[in-house]
Amino acid sequence: xxxxxxxxxxxxxxxxxxxxxxxxxxxxxxxxxxxxxxxxxxxxxxxxxxxxxxxxxxxxxxxxxxxxxxxxxxxxxxxxxxxxxxxxxxxxxxxxxxxxxxxxxxxxxxxxxxxxxxxxxxxxxxxxxxxxxxxxxxxxxxxxxxxxxxxxxxxxxxxxxxxxxxxxxxxxxxxxxxxxxxxxxxxxxxxxxxxxxxxxxxxxxxxxxxxxxxxxxxxxxxxxxxxxxxxxxxxxxxxxxxxxxxxxxxxxxxxxxxxxxxxxxxxxxxxxxxxxxxxxxxxxxxxxxxxxxxxxxxxxxxxxxxxxxxxxxxxxxxxxxxxxxxxxxxxxxxxxx
Numbered sequence: 001x002x003x004x005x006x007x008x009x010x011x012x013x014x015x016x017x018x019x020x021x022x023x024x025x026x027x028x029x030x031x032x033x034x035x036x037x038x039x040x041x042x043x044x045x046x047x048x049x050x051x052x053x054x055x056x057x058x059x060x061x062x063x064x065x066x067x068x069x070x071x072x073x074x075x076x077x078x079x080x081x082x083x084x085x086x087x088x089x090x091x092x093x094x095x096x097x098x099x100x101x102x103x104x105x106x107x108x109x110x111x112x113x114x115x116x117x118x119x120x121x122x123x124x125x126x127x128x129x130x131x132x133x134x135x136x137x138x139x140x141x142x143x144x145x146x147x148x149x150x151x152x153x154x155x156x157x158x159x160x161x162x163x164x165x166x167x168x169x170x171x172x173x174x175x176x177x178x179x180x181x182x183x184x185x186x187x188x189x190x191x192x193x194x195x196x197x198x199x200x201x202x203x204x205x206x207x208x209x210x211x212x213x214x215x216x217x218x219x220x221x222x223x224x225x226x227x228x229x230x231x232x233x234x235x236x237x238x239x240x241x242x243x244x245x246x247x248x249x250x251x252x253x254x255x256x257x258x259x260x261x262x263x264x265x266x267x268x269x270x271x272x273x274x275x276x277x278x279x280x281x282x283x284x285x286x287x288x289x290x291x292x293x294x295x296x297x298x299x300x301x302x303x304x305x306x307x308x309x310x311x312x313x314x315x316x317x318x319x320x321x322x323x324x325x326x327x328x329x330x331x332x333x334x335x336x337x
């Protein structure tokens with residue numbers, strides 16, 4: 001696909017960094033350029049300095065709740081087929097804002113600054129062609145992108161039915177590494193709530209039920225270990241949940257030069273909790289995706305931020321996560337495979 005020249009970043013430093021395969025540094029510099037030259041982005045990142053956050057400690061892990069009114073559009077997005085069909089795709093090159101430029105990666109993706117941030121630096125990585133959100137054919141790319149951006153960023157994938165705001169256009173997110181609480185808590189959770197199902201010299205797979213979320217945690221220095229076992233997990237998971245296409249999942253991926261990939265897989269039961277559909281004052285506008293399940297729950301309305309306490313938060317997260325019975329069944333089936 002030929003990318004319009006005005007949408008390719010032309011900064012000499014960024015181009016030099018790309019030639020050296022220093023994509024994380026290039027992304028960081030793109031961020032600085034865009035925040036200087038794009039008023040919408042600057043306004044929204046400046047507003048991040050004033051977001052309110054409160055934390056709840058559970059046994060061995062933490063969940064943060066963030067009041068972020070800038071995320072109202074994403075949280076309340078209509079993602080049904082009719083709504084998507086009647087709006088222009090905001091990830092297609094031809095529909096990008098005039099001020100927005102990006103970094104082309106592997107002649108397949110464009111890395112863009114996200115003008116509606118949750119984290120200190122927040123990017124969208126969209127496939128150049130317009131095609132539906134589905135991880136199967138792009139999972140190896142997902143891991144490779146996680147590796148080349150690993151100096152500064154973690155990678156995120158939201159399934160088309162559980163958090164993707166553009167389920168019609170395949171995309172990932174990249175965000176400030178270790179800012180999502182679960183990235184710091186996962187090893188403690190593995191020890192406290194995990195069952196190691198598969199362990200070899202260069203890889204480990206742990207199934208984790210912390211009482212709120214049902215998680216599969218994969219660690220390996222070898223990409224094929226991650227790819228092959230991910231395919232096996234998705235097959236078993238899809239069969240047990242009756243999914244006709246991709247089963248509901250969210251992913252957080254990071255890479256370390258010494259220890260390799262860390263892939264966190266959240267298994268889901270539904271897109272949004274019941275409180276989302278209630279009328280006020282019982283409505284709570286929370287639509288959990290990977291960042292939320294990772295411990296940074298976004299509330300675009302202040303009244304929801306105020307009313308959320310430890311028990312209500314636990315209920316909301318548990319409700320959208322796969323139930324413990326089916327999780328145990330999937331655990332058993334994977335262990336036997």
